[in-house]
Amino acid sequence: MQTTGQVTCNWQGDCFLATFEAMASPCEVLLALPESQKPLAIQLAEQMAAEVWRIEAAYSRYRSDNLFSELHSHPGQKQRVDAETARLLNFAEQAWHLSGGLFDLTSGLLRKVWVFDGSDRLPKQKAIDALLPLIGWQKLDWQTDAQDTTGQIKGGWLTLPQGMELDFGGIGKEYAADRALGIALQTLPQSDIGVLVNLGGDLACNAPRAPGVPWRVGVESLAVEKSASLVLQVSRGGLATSGDSRRYLLKDGKRYSHLLNPITGWPVEDAPRSVSVAAPSCVQAGLVASLALLQGAGARSFLTDTGLKHWVLD
Structure with a gap:
């Protein structure tokens, strides 16, 4: 070693x-x-x-000296965004459209009232309602540059309204x-x-x-920490898992997932406990896994429609 x-x-x-x-x-x-x-x-x-x-x-x-902090230090002002951040914002915008508004980079504000620590402490509806006006990708002013001759974008312009955040x-x-x-x-x-x-x-x-020898990777067990429920074989592309094995609330026998609906401010209901997706890239796999859970009870049919390999645990 x-x-x-x-x-x-x-x-x-x-x-x-x-x-x-x-x-x-x-x-x-x-x-x-x-x-x-x-x-x-x-x-x-x-x-x-x-x-x-x-x-x-x-x-x-969690830092005050980085690009993220700089973006949030000028609310209401038009700011220049570099090429890498522009690509991430474009991806997030596409995901927002594809999900019908359920995948929203501005919904991180809800963490101020939701703390998924396994306890039974649910926030008051009044606290949730106070944050909802500050959530919604459509409230941003995001303008990307035109592509250059190589098909790349060099950046864009972002105006982040007062009180809103990206996550x-x-x-x-x-x-x-x-x-x-x-x-x-x-x-x-x-x-x-x-x-x-x-x-x-x-x-x-x-x-x-x-x-002829793929990589063997484990998907975390829902019941036993540091053990695998599934062992998958992968040779190329991305694999991502989304679920609530560690982040949840439990009150009166009802489990509340950490995956929040940005429109209602409440956890998505009736979703599987865990979804794993294989895709050409990890960022694509992660997006599809998250989008599936955001469908709640419709997660399985959504995954089937994508045509991607997937594994679901309840």
Whole structure:
């Protein structure tokens, strides 16, 4: 075992394993590299962890010295947004439209009254009602730049009304997993060298562990902490799980999920306990998993209609 800064490195069978903490989650990177390529493996792991930490630092709502804080320090004013943030906001806008307003980056304000700590403390309706006027993507003024000749956008302009907030938590980990994988693929001598990024259960990979040998990953059990209900095999693309195994409230025998309907301000009802989705990227998988739970009792039919591989636990 070797520790380089905040990254701990080791070999797991025929693969290099690096672990670190980010976004309030245990994270790991697996590289299908032999021990003879230890310097390359360590270099890649450190670069990938640094990219995850960069994204966390930029968009964390718990810091006062970052891009997120800057966006919120000028309410009511038109602000220039960089290309990366513009892509994330465009993605969030598309998700808002696709979900009929149920996936909303402005709904994080509801955390002020909802604390999902396993207790039976429900907020008063009056407290919820006070926040609802400050929630709704349609209340933002978001204008993206036109695409350049390469099809890329260079940024955009955002006006955030007084009292409103953005919360990138619903897409941050999944985006970081895809970005970390991209960092590895820029450096690896061969694109078919297997890489798996796991950020607290949100995964991205480019190739199997070895030819014909997929990666084996576990989906957290709903009943027993640190155990798996499902063991899935993945070879490429993204895998994300959304559920309430850890964040919920329980009152009078009724369980309240942490997934909130931004229109009513109350938890979505009759949704499965856990949904896992495989998609071409982790950010796509995470979005579909969240959208499915937001459908409540219609989660299964929604997932079937997507045509994506999925697994549901109750």
